[in-house]
Amino acid sequence: MQTKADNSYHTFQEIINQPQAWQAVLQEASGRSSAVRSYWRPEETQEVIFIGCGSTYYLARTAAAIFQGMTGALGKAHPASDVLLFPDITLSQGVSRMLVAISRSGETTETLRAMEQFRARDSGPVIGITCYEDTTLVRMASISLVAREAHEQSVAQTRSFASMLVAIQALSTILADRPMSEKLLELPELGTALIQENLALAKQLGGNPAFERFFFLGSGPFYGLACEAMLKMKEMSLSYSEAFQFLEFRHGPMSMVTQQTLIVGLLSETALPHELALLKDMRALGAKVLAITPVDLSAERMDYQVVLPKGLTDMERGVLYLPVLQLMAYYRSLRNKLNPDRPTNLTAVVSLDIDRVSG
Ligand code: F1P
Numbered sequence: 001m002q003t004k005a006d007n008s009y010h011t012f013q014e015i016i017n018q019p020q021a022w023q024a025v026l027q028e029a030s031g032r033s034s035a036v037r038s039y040w041r042p043e044e045t046q047e048v049i050f051i052g053c054g055s056t057y058y059l060a061r062t063a064a065a066i067f068q069g070m071t072g073a074l075g076k077a078h079p080a081s082d083v084l085l086f087p088d089i090t091l092s093q094g095v096s097r098m099l100v101a102i103s104r105s106g107e108t109t110e111t112l113r114a115m116e117q118f119r120a121r122d123s124g125p126v127i128g129i130t131c132y133e134d135t136t137l138v139r140m141a142s143i144s145l146v147a148r149e150a151h152e153q154s155v156a157q158t159r160s161f162a163s164m165l166v167a168i169q170a171l172s173t174i175l176a177d178r179p180m181s182e183k184l185l186e187l188p189e190l191g192t193a194l195i196q197e198n199l200a201l202a203k204q205l206g207g208n209p210a211f212e213r214f215f216f217l218g219s220g221p222f223y224g225l226a227c228e229a230m231l232k233m234k235e236m237s238l239s240y241s242e243a244f245q246f247l248e249f250r251h252g253p254m255s256m257v258t259q260q261t262l263i264v265g266l267l268s269e270t271a272l273p274h275e276l277a278l279l280k281d282m283r284a285l286g287a288k289v290l291a292i293t294p295v296d297l298s299a300e301r302m303d304y305q306v307v308l309p310k311g312l313t314d315m316e317r318g319v320l321y322l323p324v325l326q327l328m329a330y331y332r333s334l335r336n337k338l339n340p341d342r343p344t345n346l347t348a349v350v351s352l353d354i355d356r357v358s359g
Contacts, residue, residue: 010153011340015326018159019188022166024149029170039125040175046095047074052102055157062224063168069315070172083114091121098124104160106135109352131160154341155348156235158326165319183312190309198324206331211262214241218266229325235343237332246275261287266321268314269294
């Protein structure tokens, strides 16, 4: 299935080989669990805020949902720029907090400046989630989980995002004071099989010229992943793509559904019947539908489906939705005669001279 062209792009290799990076970060987290847990004081902490930019803000959204679902403690996600620019709202006085700062590079200006704001206003610990050890973020954090095997040549995040998500799933398990489940430790093996099983489907859908617009739907812990899939499709292929929670789609956005629309549903176990009903309604409007699903939907007449392995919870399964979504964006980029390694207008790190911006 792999072609000569695939071998000439970093993005393809980084997507295909990512389960190795997941494995490494699971080992990193397991080895540091007691050190990480030493910073967690649930009885003194009223909320945990997760921050990032672009891809890593979307990861923060999923992270806050998984953390809250697993620990029962309050988790919130903010774009780093809101913590930097609206601290009276995001870091309101009189609340004891922990900060989780997520950044592939560990050098994004907004994220570092948001960490400074936090340090200036709160006394809580800061946990870093990143891919590079020798960075400002790691130096500023109380403790960090570093996905060292997830470095990328490509600008668009793929294995870095997925590896930092695995780090977040492991972190939430540690803070929930639970052992790493067998299924969590099996994710790399499950991911490798999923990639091989669905490479052809991703190529078929990504390369299909009939699709002119893409909607990625995800609810609860899957909304942040739907946003990331939307961003990959934009960054790599310059395609029209948007992300919504499933039932939100009926409240206006479904007006945009055409016969040239592909709707990708990141289905959950928790809300499956409602999510499936929405997808059926959108098929009736003429959209084609790809269901990425924890259960086999062959009887439900989806146009396409990726059936995920059984035995994982909604809190554990998240990373398995990503490879097929990343591959779809990659193949769409090639179809649009673009370079997936070098998205238009983007750089790997956004560095700003914040202080130069005058009021
Ligand atoms: C985040 C970021 C992404 C963007 C692109 C480049 O940087 O700017 O928001 O989508 O992938 O990286 P980082 O703080 O995660 O290094």
